[in-house]
Amino acid sequence: MRHSRDAAHVRPSLETEIASAIQEGILDGEWQPGDRLVEMELAQKFGVSQGTIRGALKYLQADGLVEHRPRRGNFVIAVSEEDIRDISLMRDILESAAAQLATERITDAGRARLAEVVEEMRRASNNRQRRHLLELDLRFHRTVVEIAQSKLLQDMYKRLEGPALLFLLLADGFYEEPQTIVDLHEPLLAAICSGDSARAHELARRHTDQDAIRLTDPSANGPAV
Template identity: 35%
Template structure:
């Protein structure tokens, strides 16, 4: 009879914690696009080894939040108009499908989970807390992806989810109407919970319409800097 190997509980590694800390500063705007990310400075500030910081930056590069330049180190990624267009069209496909699938498979339990996430967003909007709004906005959409129970859809979303978070922050920054953001999400959740798959898919895609404004805004900036 084979002996079972002893299970080991692995706590979150220092590399993961470092990546979490740097990611939070990027998504909150503390480290804006273009900011240099120096291993020595980050190592001293986070009280971690340069090797740990290097591993964290590699993870953030994979996520699309950091760019690495040969012989020049790393910098925080910014969204170009092309980046925004790609994320806009990809969100339409992924989140539209997820909303449709969830509406088709909605249950009382899923409805309760979804409404809990919605109320967190509504609270953030009413308080005027932009960072909290961005976080709850993303959390609601990720919950829709997860509740769709489509594993491959979830896997594809996970690859770009940090870039989508950056995209949401950027969209909200040029769309200051907190009440409109709240109403958009309330309409989406209402369509899903009512089981209207076609309408849910349409609203999910139309809700992403702020992306068009972001694309136009970034194009204007690029033309100005040419």
């Protein structure tokens, strides 16, 4: 029985490790939006059981990055123009609300956490680590949501993270220089840390709106301002 408990304890960490590896593959383009994720193939690729793959895919389903279709299997979510507008709308609502709440509830520890993420973004930009920069972009907003200290907001944002990550991946092509992404977050960091709720609210939603316009309107050009 002790062995069974130990196995049960280890298994979730293995599943999350595999889930992270699959997510990285999606971000690297190994699996495209709409691609089917076949459990047997993934089990062979990662050298684990299909049960472990099934558990890993459930994590990605919870994050909204993978969808399960009855009798068909698991697929990387596909993002249509309508989806882009919906994701943008939900990011606007949740991220701007979180930024506004964070200005009221942030502590010195919270300021340090946000500053650390932005500093890591600078390093990723300098090293031209674009994929890591996208992950840090999402981590920044996730941290703001956590600082806002609203469980409902956190639960709602958790479901949005997978689609939001694909949204960021699609929008990345509009930023020739990765430093532009850092430049968009530094004023938001300053507004939240200084307690300027109105400016934090506005900045949190501005570049999401601009990205959505560019993704659905090919005639729109230039970085978000």
